[in-house]
Amino acid sequence: MAFAIGIAFGWTLERAGLGSAKKLVGQFYLTDLTVFKVMFSAIATAMLGVFWLARLGLLDLGQVWIPQTFLAPQLVGGLIFGCGFACAGLCPGTSCVAAASGRGDGALVVAGMFCGVLATGASFGALQTFYESGAEGTFTLPELLHLPYGVVVAIVVVVALLGFRLAERLERRAAAHASR
Amino acid sequence: MERTLAAIALVLGGLAAISGAPQPSGRPPGISALDLAAAIRDGHGGPDSPWVMDLRSKNEWGERRVPSAQHAEGPIEGPTDHDRTLVLYANASTPIEATAASLRAAGYRRVYVLEGGMDAWLDQVMHPQVSAGDDRVIELSRYFGGLPRARGGSPTAVATSAVAPARPRGGC
Numbered sequence: 001m002a003f004a005i006g007i008a009f010g011w012t013l014e015r016a017g018l019g020s021a022k023k024l025v026g027q028f029y030l031t032d033l034t035v036f037k038v039m040f041s042a043i044a045t046a047m048l049g050v051f052w053l054a055r056l057g058l059l060d061l062g063q064v065w066i067p068q069t070f071l072a073p074q075l076v077g078g079l080i081f082g083c084g085f086a087c088a089g090l091c092p093g094t095s096c097v098a099a100a101s102g103r104g105d106g107a108l109v110v111a112g113m114f115c116g117v118l119a120t121g122a123s124f125g126a127l128q129t130f131y132e133s134g135a136e137g138t139f140t141l142p143e144l145l146h147l148p149y150g151v152v153v154a155i156v157v158v159v160a161l162l163g164f165r166l167a168e169r170l171e172r173r174a175a176a177h178a179s180r
Numbered sequence: 181m182e183r184t185l186a187a188i189a190l191v192l193g194g195l196a197a198i199s200g201a202p203q204p205s206g207r208p209p210g211i212s213a214l215d216l217a218a219a220i221r222d223g224h225g226g227p228d229s230p231w232v233m234d235l236r237s238k239n240e241w242g243e244r245r246v247p248s249a250q251h252a253e254g255p256i257e258g259p260t261d262h263d264r265t266l267v268l269y270a271n272a273s274t275p276i277e278a279t280a281a282s283l284r285a286a287g288y289r290r291v292y293v294l295e296g297g298m299d300a301w302l303d304q305v306m307h308p309q310v311s312a313g314d315d316r317v318i319e320l321s322r323y324f325g326g327l328p329r330a331r332g333g334s335p336t337a338v339a340t341s342a343v344a345p346a347r348p349r350g351g352c
Contacts, residue, residue, distance in 0.1 A: 044189055066282045067282075068256060068279075143278060149196075157189050157190060157196075158193065
């Protein structure tokens with residue numbers, strides 16, 4: 001099952017054009033917001049799917065693993081991830097897609113990523129205290145916002161649709177500016 | 181096509197807002213403070229004892245806690261025996277269902293939430309209001325160093341700590 005999902009995920013990313021660093025970097029320059037649209041539509045689709053499958057009794061939410069929150073480490077990790085994404089023009093998933101598509105930049109990013117993983121593993125002893133700091137346990141958006149689960153789902157859908165409209169507007173503006 | 185998908189998403193999202201929580205909600209089963217107290221007493225700290233996890237702050241855990249409770253610090257991990265009963269608790273208003281769901285997803289088959297949290301432990305075990313005949317409640321309360329109060333009587337100042345002694349109390 002995991003293998004099939006992995007293949008489907010990689011195929012979908014590649015078909016969406018996310019194996020191209022040029023397209024991904026456009027996200028940071030607000031000229032091409034494909035990444036935002038693909039990812040946020042995936043989030044909205046999955047959120048609606050999980051909610052309704054659970055609502056219909058087809059999915060036991062108790063069996064769904066929720067990662068724990070470690071505030072400071074995850075903020076720092078996100079910052080490092082963002083810097084690396086902007087520099088490389090690829091994130092871990094899309095770098096694998098790019099490498100599989102035969103792109104040399106993808107292969108180099110994958111290699112760099114594994115070097116980073118190895119370096120972190122080798123120095124984990126020194127990092128462990130920080131790595132486990134700021135533990136907040138697991139909590140979900142409904143718990144954080146003190147709102148019913150269904151209401152949060154509706155809010156996310158509305159925010160996603162408004163975001164898509166804004167993204168289209170930004171892309172049109174960038175295209176008009178580039179054509180001058 | 182995009183407009184159609186957006187309309188479908190809006191409809192499903194709107195219905196989600198009014199349809200109520202998913203069933204089953206994934207809410208873990210609860211355990212009352214008295215049942216937990218009985219399980220801790222009967223387990224004598226052995227492998228049949230419930231694995232109790234305190235999800236409050238370390239300061240709160242240091243001040244008072246359910247006997248045998250471990251403070252959940254850093255990554256929340258349960259015992260190696262996935263069949264052992266886990267009981268989680270926090271303050272009454274702290275949502276811990278997600279933590280319980282995460283432990284269940286990690287393979288722990290018996291995860292419970294202490295109903296009412298630490299407040300319930302204090303009210304029902306440490307300072308319970310009892311009537312004649314509530315022998316089980318009185319026995320459990322005294323086992324953990326609690327101070328039962330007569331129902332309807334005046335409140336009694338409690339000097340007993342909520343933390344039970346490390347070993348069961350012996351007789352006189």
